[in-house]
Amino acid sequence: MQSLQEQASQKSGVPLDEAFQVDAVNLYERLGHQVFIDLSTNFYTRVYDDKETWFRDIFANSTREHATQNQYEFFIQRLGGPPLYSQRKGHPALIGRHGPYAVTERAAQRWLEHMDEALDETAGIDEDSRQRLRNFFRHTAYFLVAGKELVNRNRLVGYGGKHTGGA
Ligand code: HEM
Numbered sequence: 001m002q003s004l005q006e007q008a009s010q011k012s013g014v015p016l017d018e019a020f021q022v023d024a025v026n027l028y029e030r031l032g033h034q035v036f037i038d039l040s041t042n043f044y045t046r047v048y049d050d051k052e053t054w055f056r057d058i059f060a061n062s063t064r065e066h067a068t069q070n071q072y073e074f075f076i077q078r079l080g081g082p083p084l085y086s087q088r089k090g091h092p093a094l095i096g097r098h099g100p101y102a103v104t105e106r107a108a109q110r111w112l113e114h115m116d117e118a119l120d121e122t123a124g125i126d127e128d129s130r131q132r133l134r135n136f137f138r139h140t141a142y143f144l145v146a147g148k149e150l151v152n153r154n155r156l157v158g159y160g161g162k163h164t165g166g167a
Contacts, residue, residue: 004095004150008143011105019139022132028081035124036079040072043118047111055110058101094140095147103148108141 002010009016028036048064050056059067073085074092085092101107115137119130 004143004146005139007146008139011145012138012142014135014139014142016139018135020136022079022136025129025132026080027129027132028076028079031124031129033076033081035122036072036075036081037068039118039122039125040068040075042121043071043115044068046114046118050110050114052110055107058107061100094144095151098144098148099151103144105142105145108145112138112141 005016008014009019012019044059044064044067047059047067048056062070070085070089073088077083077085078092116134119125119133125133
């Protein structure tokens, strides 16, 4: 069986080695703290102002401020900076933390559209860093989609009590 990371590569079109080019340089040191705050602020401004209500509604149980802080603390930690996210909230456990939300392929596409625009809009991100971040985000978004599909499949098996074979 394919690992979730391999499934994410297949779905996203981003090979694993490209997705993890994000770790080949320390982007936190290269770009600095404020860039990540600005990126998440620009991203969530777009999300909470989205004219597509089906997408905006996915975020309805959080405030823009909390969601922004959660995201930039995670990015800072994941991309070579201090472990701000884990100090405040524990392990990121991204699949588990996205459990309550409808992380479908359509939602991943919309998330990525907003993130690509936020990357373009945020000052201080050079082209090489932008490309590394784009690939990482794209791969991670589809990793979450693959994780959600796995959880849903397991739930179905659980309700059925046993495998009935076939589908
Ligand atoms: C695929 C589409 C995605 C959807 C629909 C989605 C949706 C959400 C929602 C609704 C939240 C709750 C907002 C909050 O209170 O923080 C959230 C949180 C979060 N998301 Fe996503 N997300 C997606 C992709 C991603 C990706 C690609 C990443 C990382 C690269 C990511 C990282 C996070 C983090 C770190 C949090 C904070 C979790 C917490 O502390 O509870 N998400 N996401």
